[in-house]
Amino acid sequence: MSANYERKIVIVGKTGNGKSSLGNVLLRRRAFDEARSFNAITKECKVERDEGNISIVDTPGLFDSDGEKSLVMQALEVQTAITQLCPNPHAFLIVLNGSTRLTQEELSTIDVLRIIFGEQCLTRAIIVLTHIENNEDKTQLRARLDKSSGMINLIKQCGNRFARIDNREPKPEHIERINRLVDKVSRAGNVSFKNTFLYVHQQVLREALKTHDSGKVHEQIKRLSEQIMQAVEEERELNKKRWKAAGVGAVCVAAGIAYFGGGPTAIATTVTNPEAVRVVIEKSVNVAVGLISSTH
Ligand SMILES: Nc1nc2c(ncn2[C@@H]2O[C@H](COP(=O)(O)OP(=O)(O)O)[C@@H](O)[C@H]2O)c(=O)[nH]1
Numbered sequence: 166m167s168a169n170y171e172r173k174i175v176i177v178g179k180t181g182n183g184k185s186s187l188g189n190v191l192l193r194r195r196a197f198d199e200a201r202s203f204n205a206i207t208k209e210c211k212v213e214r215d216e217g218n219i220s221i222v223d224t225p226g227l228f229d230s231d232g233e234k235s236l237v238m239q240a241l242e243v244q245t246a247i248t249q250l251c252p253n254p255h256a257f258l259i260v261l262n263g264s265t266r267l268t269q270e271e272l273s274t275i276d277v278l279r280i281i282f283g284e285q286c287l288t289r290a291i292i293v294l295t296h297i298e299n300n301e302d303k304t305q306l307r308a309r310l311d312k313s314s315g316m317i318n319l320i321k322q323c324g325n326r327f328a329r330i331d332n333r334e335p336k337p338e339h340i341e342r343i344n345r346l347v348d349k350v351s352r353a354g355n356v357s358f359k360n361t362f363l364y365v366h367q368q369v370l371r372e373a374l375k376t377h378d379s380g381k382v383h384e385q386i387k388r389l390s391e392q393i394m395q396a397v398e399e400e401r402e403l404n405k406k407r408w409k410a411a412g413v414g415a416v417c418v419a420a421g422i423a424y425f426g427g428g429p430t431a432i433a434t435t436v437t438n439p440e441a442v443r444v445v446i447e448k449s450v451n452v453a454v455g456l457i458s459s460t461h
């Protein structure tokens with residue numbers, strides 16, 4: 166492995182597509198349970214590291230239709246786990262089975278990622294096609310993929326970044342390509358995924374959990390996407406107003422402090438610290454009210 170930064174990688178996709186196997190291939194050890202038996206199916210997110218510089222989060226399959234967990238619950242679990250286990254990951258590997266037709270649900274994978282993490286995560290997303298036998302050459306594979314408009318569309322939404330792997334007999338050049346793509350999306354570890362509105366996504370998902378939505382998955386996805394987009398937009402507007410108010414307050418307060426002898430340090434501290442702004446605004450208002458009432 167060439168990079169000298171910690172690669173933080175999240176693996177997502179449908180159960181059975183080879184997420185845990187891919188995690189093991191990248192870590193070069195059996196860190197995650199692969200589905201040899203029903204019990205081995207990954208039930209919760211798990212992070213594993215190698216002795217060097219790679220951290221991998223394996224996730225339970227999105228869209229597991231075992232009836233136990235709704236889509237919303239799965240989305241919330243993945244979001245919470247990533248925030249706690251591996252905040253600000255460098256890359257998301259979306260694992261698809263390259264030997265079978267994509268299901269309707271898999272075609273929605275990216276929409277679900279948008280719901281969980283927001284649009285920004287797509288700039289860090291890489292499609293990894295598993296179950297592709299090593300004897301299928303590049304041209305054959307390309308020709309096969311070109312026939313699937315759904316697949317092409319998913320790859321396009323991930324900035325045309327895709328890699329292939331046979332997890333049972335992984336070729337070093339295929340592993341190397343995945344690592345190179347991780348380096349590319351993270352600019353060699355210099356940028357990682359951040360979304361300051363993640364808490365808004367969480368609020369909408371928590372609210373949706375209460376309604377026990379059991380409608381068709383693609384309808385749920387559409388509804389949640391719209392709700393999240395609207396909630397984020399409202400929060401953004403609210404933030405702008407808060408900062409504007411804090412800015413005006415800060416200027417008044419700074420003037421007040423300068424006048425009453427607080428000096429330049431006090432002004433600088435106040436202007437850059439919203440909590441200080443709030444406290445001093447409150448004090449200034451009290452003083453102003455006091456002054457006004459004493460003149461009457
Ligand atoms: N032939 C082949 N089998 C694979 C590949 N990746 C995973 N498998 C097998 O597919 C099954 C499911 O793999 P697993 O990693 O547990 O899938 P997960 O549910 O996405 O974590 C296991 O029996 C794996 O051995 C692959 O690239 N090629």
Ligand SMILES: [Mg+2]
Binds near residue numbers: 207
């Ligand atoms: Mg698994």
